[in-house]
Amino acid sequence: MRIHLIAVGTRMPSWVEEGYGEYAKRLPRECGLALKEIPMAKRQRNSDIARLVADEGQRMLAAIPDGSHVVALDVTGKQRGTPELAAALEQWLAGGRDVCLLVGGPDGLAPACLQRAHERWSLSLLTLPHPLVRILLAEQVYRAWSIVQNHPYHR
Numbered sequence: 001m002r003i004h005l006i007a008v009g010t011r012m013p014s015w016v017e018e019g020y021g022e023y024a025k026r027l028p029r030e031c032g033l034a035l036k037e038i039p040m041a042k043r044q045r046n047s048d049i050a051r052l053v054a055d056e057g058q059r060m061l062a063a064i065p066d067g068s069h070v071v072a073l074d075v076t077g078k079q080r081g082t083p084e085l086a087a088a089l090e091q092w093l094a095g096g097r098d099v100c101l102l103v104g105g106p107d108g109l110a111p112a113c114l115q116r117a118h119e120r121w122s123l124s125l126l127t128l129p130h131p132l133v134r135i136l137l138a139e140q141v142y143r144a145w146s147i148v149q150n151h152p153y154h155r
């Protein structure tokens, strides 16, 4: 099972790359986290934002491997605590399907991505900046994996 983190935004500041990389590198091959960055559509003063978000969404959908379980990261989605995430991860591992986590850009996820998702996951009721979301996800997936493995990281 592989987790594909499909996220809008490229050329992140070093603190984002380091933060994400710190946790992603701890995950073993059988629960690997692979980041697929989707270039953000260029915003200009009179841009049609809905169309740009839809374009980003089409590129995200194209990056989803066939047969994946698709999870949209969305503030209005279902909230779960870390133990519940560990239970979900255990099911994902047992199911053997790849998992795709979709993270939108500054203007959010395209409606087509929300419709394509099998579930919507909210990290909190706060709107988080998209660079921070990928770091948080990497840490929480690592924490969930450590629970599944009875590894002492999670206390």
Ligand SMILES: C[S@@+](CC[C@H](N)C(=O)[O-])C[C@H]1O[C@@H](n2cnc3c(N)ncnc32)[C@H](O)[C@@H]1O
Binding pocket: 072, 073, 074, 075, 076, 102, 103, 104, 105, 106, 107, 108, 109, 121, 122, 123, 124, 125, 126, 127, 128, 129, 130, 133
């Ligand atoms: C800056 S937010 C976009 C805000 C936008 N107004 C919206 O309605 O989604 C960028 C992306 O980060 C993710 N995100 C931000 N906060 C989140 C939260 N609390 N839970 C889950 N995902 C979140 C979502 O995928 C979102 O598309």
